[in-house]
Each structure stands twice: as structure tokens, then as C-alpha cells.
Amino acid sequence: MDAARAAAGKVVFDAQCAACHASPRTGTRIPLAEVGTDPGRLDTWDKASAIEANRVVAAMGITRKGLVEEDLPGYKIPFLDGIWLRAPYLHNGAVPTLRDLLEPVDRRPRVFWRGYDVYDPTKVGFVTEGDEAKRVGTRMDVAEKGSGNQGHEFGTGLPAADKDALVEYLKTL
Numbered sequence: 001m002d003a004a005r006a007a008a009g010k011v012v013f014d015a016q017c018a019a020c021h022a023s024p025r026t027g028t029r030i031p032l033a034e035v036g037t038d039p040g041r042l043d044t045w046d047k048a049s050a051i052e053a054n055r056v057v058a059a060m061g062i063t064r065k066g067l068v069e070e071d072l073p074g075y076k077i078p079f080l081d082g083i084w085l086r087a088p089y090l091h092n093g094a095v096p097t098l099r100d101l102l103e104p105v106d107r108r109p110r111v112f113w114r115g116y117d118v119y120d121p122t123k124v125g126f127v128t129e130g131d132e133a134k135r136v137g138t139r140m141d142v143a144e145k146g147s148g149n150q151g152h153e154f155g156t157g158l159p160a161a162d163k164d165a166l167v168e169y170l171k172t173l
């Protein structure tokens, strides 16, 4: 870890990311349109699904606090503690490394292998390319339904030096 670079990255984080990831909004749900990530997971659950699930459970004679019966507007803003070890990123794991998440969507990897345990400390995430990653891992293709890597383009327009500093700071969380 490069402490001076991480300190520079904190300044970038405070300006670009903290309003969501280090604020009272952290851990709350925001409208999908605000983050723009793949809608597939949200589409698998809605108010009608919750009502039906609660009905089946009650009919079985089980008494428990039911599932929340309302439509979900979007994904939660995650806490970023230990984020360096939580690759691949986004709710569907469609972005292999933190550095890739800071690139515009058309520059993020489209096909890669998840599940290999060799770590890449520069891009921050696991190695997802090469023979061994292919042998051990599972192929991810962002063109498949629910696997899209779009959205969350925060910070993608920053100069490369700021992105590198930001990644260095994210390693410290």
C-alpha cells in the first residue's frame, strides 16, 4: 500500500463517492435509474411475489414475520468495508476489479472467468484471465441476461492518476 497515494485517493473519494458510500444514504435503497446497473435481479422480485410467498407460508401454519410487501425501487448502496476482498463487483459480480469499475462501460471486460483465487493487487480483484483462471473458474459473459455490466459510471471520467489513487484508498477500507 502506498500511503501518500491513498491519501490523495481519499480526497477523490470524498468528492465523488462519499455522498453515497459514507453517508446516511449508505445501506439504503436508491432508485435504479440513479445507479443504472442491471435490472435483472430486481425483476425477479416484487410486491406480488412477497404477498404470494407470505400466503404460502401462512397456509402451511408457520407463524413468522412476513416478507416486506412492497415493490423494490432499486439496489442498496453498499458499505465498502473490506471492498478489496469482495471482487467481482456489483450485485451480479459483472465487473472483475475495482479499477475496471472506474472505466466507462465500453472499456470494462465483457467475458472473464470468476472463482480463481489468485489476487491482482494493482487492479484490485482476482485474476480472471489466463489458462489457470479458465481451468478453475466459471465463465462470465456480460451479454447474458441478468449479467450486464452497465451503470455505476461514477468516477469514470476522472484522469487516470485520480482513478489509481482512488483504488489505492479503497484498499484501506
Ligand code: HEC
Binding pocket: 013, 016, 017, 018, 019, 020, 021, 030, 034, 035, 037, 038, 075, 076, 077, 078, 083, 086, 088, 089, 090, 091, 092, 098, 101, 152, 154, 155, 156, 166
Ligand atoms: C449515487 C450513489 C452512488 C455514488 C455517487 C457512487 N456509488 Fe458506488 N454504488 C452505488 C450503488 C447503488 C451500488 C450497488 C449497485 C449494484 O450492485 O448494482 C454501488 C456499488 C459500488 C461498488 C460495488 C460494491 C460491491 O460489493 O460489489 C463499489 C466498489 C463502489 N460502488 C464504489 C464507488 C466509488 C469508488 C464511487 C466514487 C467514484 C462510487 N461508488 C460512487 C451507489 C453509488
